[in-house]
Amino acid sequence: MNSFAAVIFDCDGVLVNSEVIAVKAEMAALAGIGLDYAPDVFTERFLGLPERDFEAALDADHRARFGDGLPAGFFEDLHRGKHAAMERGIAAIEGVEAFARSLAVPMAVASSAGVESLAMKLRVAGLDALFAPHVYSADLVARGKPAPDLFEHAAGRLGADPAACLVIEDSVNGVRAAIAAGAVCWGFTGGGHCPPGHDERLLAAGAHAVHGGFAAIAAAYASTPPGSFASGGRA
Template sequence: MKLTIFDCDGVLVNSEEIYLAAELEFLESIGAGFEPKAYMQSFMGLSPSMWEAKLQNCVEAKTGTPLPRDFYAQIDHISTMRLEADLAEIPFARQAINKIATLRCVASSTPSTRLRWKLQHVGLIDLFDPHIFSADLVANGKPAPDLFLHAATAMNALPHECVVVEDSVNGVIAGKAAGMRVIGFTAGNHCSANHGESLMRSGADIIVENYDDLAAAIERFAGPR
């Protein structure tokens, strides 16, 4: 492998558990509750615009009415406050990433300004800067392959030379559509006991449950396909 492409939310930082809690609580409060596993599979990893459009349709189907006009502004406000208070590195990310011999970058659905803020906030930005790629840079976010292909091109790597580290079904689908190897990563607290099974069904080549095992998993892909 020449390049390891890391997702950010739920892989490098614990933001997925923060977002999920805020979103599910608020949806429940307006009478549009979701089962957490189903919500994760459908919405986690999407770009903000795709998440908003898909959620709007789902809530209307559930309730018969559109989302409140200020729904996204309220969710953003709640999530931002919780991120500022509770955002942290996924345990042992830094020490594990330092052991990986490949080139590395981040490719995330998070808008660029907030993506860089997250990495700066938890002290990981120096591991990747300037190789930090957001869905802002491409026409189609995950589950389309565009962002991963953009990252590979920017890093002068061919798709078959890349391995993607992803915690979401949409991210796994995007990585496989890009022609890359994909590690389904389940170290985050938002991942339920059977989350790895969902990632495998979506196409992940292997499941890694913690950072201690990540470098070895990447090395396994060094041989011929």
């Protein structure tokens, strides 16, 4: 029998397809003001960061390249555009609802998204009731991913030791946060937004295994106790 005490899910790119929508909107908006990023560089640096850290990093990049901060109103316009696109296009990742409903242990969402944005995504995807009340935003902790605070917070609210939890994450920053918290972490590349080689980046960040879909996650969860995991596997 599997011996995880709890399962903690990232949201964007794990529960819902929002990363596909967000990355497209963000990269287009940034290219429009002269900040171009290769897709793999963008995902490795920025996926999983809290909004405040994402915005600070982009502002620093703009200052380094052009000598001043981002144009006034840039983030307000970007967030409005992303929010509208997400409300039109968000859907649950294939297989995630069935996997979550199959679990016999407590589960939570731990996301870098803001409280309101996180609530909207889960509501539009029809997953809000499945995880309530254990839905936790980086707004609730002092340090966001890649610091361990958010996963420690979620585990604590579930009454679980982080070391006994399974975390499912799609970002390098999220994997680093889960590992720093002492959890078992499985990387996920089935969100539709991961560039080639992303599985290798997740493994290099410390993921114990990487899975390309929830069918593979369900099979691994059913068959392998957490203590047997060693870094370096993929499915």
